[in-house]
Amino acid sequence: MSIIASLKYKISETDRLIRSHERAMVAYPEDALALSYSVQALVKQREKLVASFENASNQIGHEVCRYRLFKDAGNPSVDAISTVLHEFQHLVAMVFWSLKRDEPLTKSIIPASIQTKTSFQFGYSYVGSVGITLTIPSEQMLFDELSDLDESVETVFGIAAAEDADVISEYAAKLGRPVIQSAFKWATANVKHGVGSDIKWCRNGSIRHEMFIECQKFQRFKDAVESTGEESVAQIKGTGTLLEAGVQPKTFKLSIDGADDVVRGTFENAIDNEHRAEVPGRYSFVLSRTSRVSLSTGEEKVSYVLTELTPV
Incomplete structure (x- = not known):
């Protein structure tokens, strides 16, 4: 048996004796004082064994x-x-x-x-x-x-x-x-x-x-x-077809030329009384794309804000 294995066994046996003595102190209160001295001695013995184990571990x-x-x-x-x-x-x-x-x-x-x-x-x-x-x-x-x-x-x-x-x-x-x-x-x-x-x-x-x-x-x-998440903002310019535009709430749905997915998001002043829009309609646009990646799961959430819309 190696020194490490021997020390592991001795520590385990000492722990077993400590638990056994502690149970005996409860079962036989008349012997509690004498048993407590034995527990103290076993605890000190265990401390020495632990120190020896750590020293032997360091040596290898x-x-x-x-x-x-x-x-x-x-x-x-x-x-x-x-x-x-x-x-x-x-x-x-x-x-x-x-x-x-x-x-x-x-x-x-x-x-x-x-x-x-x-x-x-x-x-x-x-x-x-x-x-x-x-x-x-x-x-x-x-x-x-x-x-x-x-x-x-x-x-x-x-x-x-x-x-x-x-x-x-x-x-x-x-x-x-x-x-x-x-x-x-x-x-x-x-x-x-x-x-x-x-x-x-x-x-x-x-x-x-x-x-x-x-x-x-x-x-x-x-x-x-x-x-906590990592956030990044990017600007996207292009052309596409405006499919939907809502007033309350201010939301839009846009099909971008050359892209498979339809983009949905919000807007502030890109569409108002001064900047009217027809649906469906062809437009050039500027989008603000915000990406937030969750640190806990790594999942990405993307949101879009329509900042400019010009008829083409």
Whole structure:
């Protein structure tokens, strides 16, 4: 048995003994004091084993991520654990890939080589709401890529802490919309299952990065992303056939020459008493096209405003 495997087993057994002693304290209150001393000794023993595990992990070129899920009442479900960890894993990989490319991502596809380099390995579970220790290859395995991994985790925590639309937009511009969509899915998984996440990123026995984020905070982040989008405005000039024009509300329907789709939208002064229009009628036009892409889903919504209309 390897040192790592041996330490995993010892930690698991120590946790089992701690739980057993805690149950005995409830069942046999007359022995509670003596049992409490035993629990204290076991907790100290566990702390030493954890330190040894992290040290051994570092020696073989792995960093350690302590991830604890918690909720107000009861323990998280198996579905919650698997979904939240899966989305966290994917987010770290997406951020790592974006930073490695040094340009924003346009797709959520992660190369197999990046998935391998950012793949978490199960270490051990521990007592608490639901605690899991994960390991991941670090500099000794990835050579010069440790700085990217460190920055990736720091960036993930920075994204999750954002509640301001401008800050979220800055991350989207730097890393790409798919990264924000991945963070949105992670937040959604936590909110759906009513859990929070307590994460500590460790190396060489010290905590490099940490974040304690409650379910309510995930909800605020989720709301902020849903209200944020990337907007662009373009001017379109051409000719076509005006098919419909309404006064209240001021709406139009226009068939553009050479285009398959019919455009619908609104207008202000392009059609009024001074600028009358016949339907159907041939016109040259100027349209303002506004595109808004949702950061949470990537869906695009397009609206048109007719600004000029001239008979041809």
